[in-house]
Amino acid sequence: MNLRGCSAQILAHVLNDGQSLTAALEHGLPKIKDVKDRAFVQALCYGVIRHYYALDFMLGRLLSKPLKQKDGDIKALLLIGLYQLQHMRVKSHAAVSETVAATSHKPWAKSLVNAILRQYLREAETLQQACAADTQAHYNHPNWIVDVLKHDWPEHYEKILHANDQAPPMALRVNLLQGNRAAYLDELAAQGIAAQPVDCCETAIRLDQALAVEQLPAFSQGRVSVQDSAAQLAAELLDAQPGQQVLDLCAAPGGKTAAILEHQPALGGLLAVDVDQQRLQRVTDNLQRLNLQAETLAADASQSGSWAGDRQFDRILLDAPCSGFGVIRRHPDIKLLRRADDIAALQALQTKILDNAWQLLKPGGILLYATCSVLKQENEEQIAAFLARHSNASEIHIEAHWGMSRPHGRQIITGDRQMDGFYYAKLYKAP
Known part of the structure; x- marks a missing residue:
C-alpha cells in the first residue's frame, strides 16, 4: 500500500468534493491497518491542508499549466510531495521516489511529478521568497480571512494567523467526580507522560505530546476526557x-x-x-x-x-x-x-x-x-x-x-x- 497515494485520495475528497477533512479521514483511515501508517497519513493530510495556500502558490509557479479538474488526485500528490520536502523529516530522495510511485494508476503523471518535485529542490529558496511576498501564501490563509481578522484585530491578527497554522496541544478535562487533578497528574507522570496543569481552569491538563486516548490512564473508566x-x-x-x-x-x-x-x-x-x-x-x-x-x-x-x-x-x-x-x-x-x-x-x-x-x-x-x-x-x-x-x-x-x-x-x-x-x-x- 502506497501511503502517499492513500493520502492523496483523502485530500482529493476535501479539495475537489468539499468534504471536511474529519469526514474524509474517517472514511479513508480504517483501510490502513498499521497504527504508524495511519499516523503518517493523518500527518500528511493535516500538514497539506494546514499549509495549503503556500504549497498551492509554489505549485502554481512550478506547473507550466494548471492540471485538469479530473486530475485532482495528482495535484494532491504534488502538494504531498512539496509538503514532505519543505516540512517533514523525510529524506528528499525517499519523498520524491515514493510520491512518484503513487502515480502508478496514471502512468503519464510519473514524469510530471518527478520533474516538479526535483525542480522544487533546485528552486526552493526562490519559491519561498516569492511566497513571502504574496499575502495569501505568506499568511497561509485566503485573503478574505486575512482581511476580516485584520479588520477585527489590527493588533492581534498576525498572532491569530500564526497560531492557526500550528498543531494544537492536546488538553484533558479531569473528571472531579472520580478524583482530583493532582492525583491524575501523578498517574500520568508514573507512566512517563509529560503534562502540565492549566492555571485558568481547575479541571484542565495540557499534555506535552499528543497521544492516543487508549494510552491515557483510566480513560475508558471516565477519569478524563479530551477537551480544550x-x-x-x-x-x-x-x-x-x-x-x-x-x-x-x-x-x-x-x-x-x-x-x-x-x-x-x-x-x-x-x-x-x-x-x-x-x-x-x-x-x-x-x-x-x-x-x-x-x-x-x-x-x-x-x-x-x-x-x-x-x-x-x-x-x-x-x-x-x-x-x-x-x-x-x-x-x-x-x-x-x-x-x-x-x-x-x-x-x-x-x-x-x-x-x-x-x-x-x-x-x-x-x-x-x-x-x-x-x-x-x-x-x-x-x-x-x-x-x-x-x-x-x-x-x-x-x-x-x-x-x-x-x-x-x-x-x-x-x-x-x-x-x-x-x-x-x-x-x-x-x-
Whole structure:
C-alpha cells in the first residue's frame, strides 16, 4: 500500500468534493491497518491542508499549466510531495521516489511529478521568497480571512494567523467526580507522560505530546476526557446549582454537557439538544463512558416552539453554531471550505437561536453564550444587538485572568495560554 497515494485520495475528497477533512479521514483511515501508517497519513493530510495556500502558490509557479479538474488526485500528490520536502523529516530522495510511485494508476503523471518535485529542490529558496511576498501564501490563509481578522484585530491578527497554522496541544478535562487533578497528574507522570496543569481552569491538563486516548490512564473508566482548556471554562461560567434545570443547546459532541454534569452532579435535570441525530449519538456515547445521565433530544434550536412546549430552564448554555475561526488549528480545512458569505448567514442563525433560547429561560435565570470564533460580529456585536432587543436582559461581567474583556463578553484569542479561540458572554434575565 502506497501511503502517499492513500493520502492523496483523502485530500482529493476535501479539495475537489468539499468534504471536511474529519469526514474524509474517517472514511479513508480504517483501510490502513498499521497504527504508524495511519499516523503518517493523518500527518500528511493535516500538514497539506494546514499549509495549503503556500504549497498551492509554489505549485502554481512550478506547473507550466494548471492540471485538469479530473486530475485532482495528482495535484494532491504534488502538494504531498512539496509538503514532505519543505516540512517533514523525510529524506528528499525517499519523498520524491515514493510520491512518484503513487502515480502508478496514471502512468503519464510519473514524469510530471518527478520533474516538479526535483525542480522544487533546485528552486526552493526562490519559491519561498516569492511566497513571502504574496499575502495569501505568506499568511497561509485566503485573503478574505486575512482581511476580516485584520479588520477585527489590527493588533492581534498576525498572532491569530500564526497560531492557526500550528498543531494544537492536546488538553484533558479531569473528571472531579472520580478524583482530583493532582492525583491524575501523578498517574500520568508514573507512566512517563509529560503534562502540565492549566492555571485558568481547575479541571484542565495540557499534555506535552499528543497521544492516543487508549494510552491515557483510566480513560475508558471516565477519569478524563479530551477537551480544550477554553471549552472547559463553560461549566464553571454557567455555575449551575443543585436542583436546577439546565438546557444545553447545540450540544454535540457533548464535551460541555459532560463537564456541566461533572461540575454539578446534583442537578434537577439536563436536556442536551442538537439538530444532528448522528452527532447527538456521540453525546450519548460520551455520557455512557463517563457514567453520567442526561436527556438528549434531536431538535432544531432555532425552532424551540416545536419541541420545548412550556418547559423552562434555570441555566442555558448556547454553544452557538459559528464560523469556527477560533479552532482553525484543529480544523484547518475551515480555511478552504468556509466562504465569506457564510458569516452573515451564521450570524442570522445565531440571532434566531439566541432569541428562541431566551424564551426558554426562567426569570432570574442565566444564559451563557459561547462560540469557538474570534469574529466580533459573531461575538460581542451579536450580544450588543441582543441586549438592545431585550429590555429584560442584562450582562453579568466575567472577571477572569484569561482572555480579554470586551465591551460585551470575554474573548480568548487563538493561542493565548495555548488555548483555542473562544468567546463567552453571560446574560441574566430579570424577574
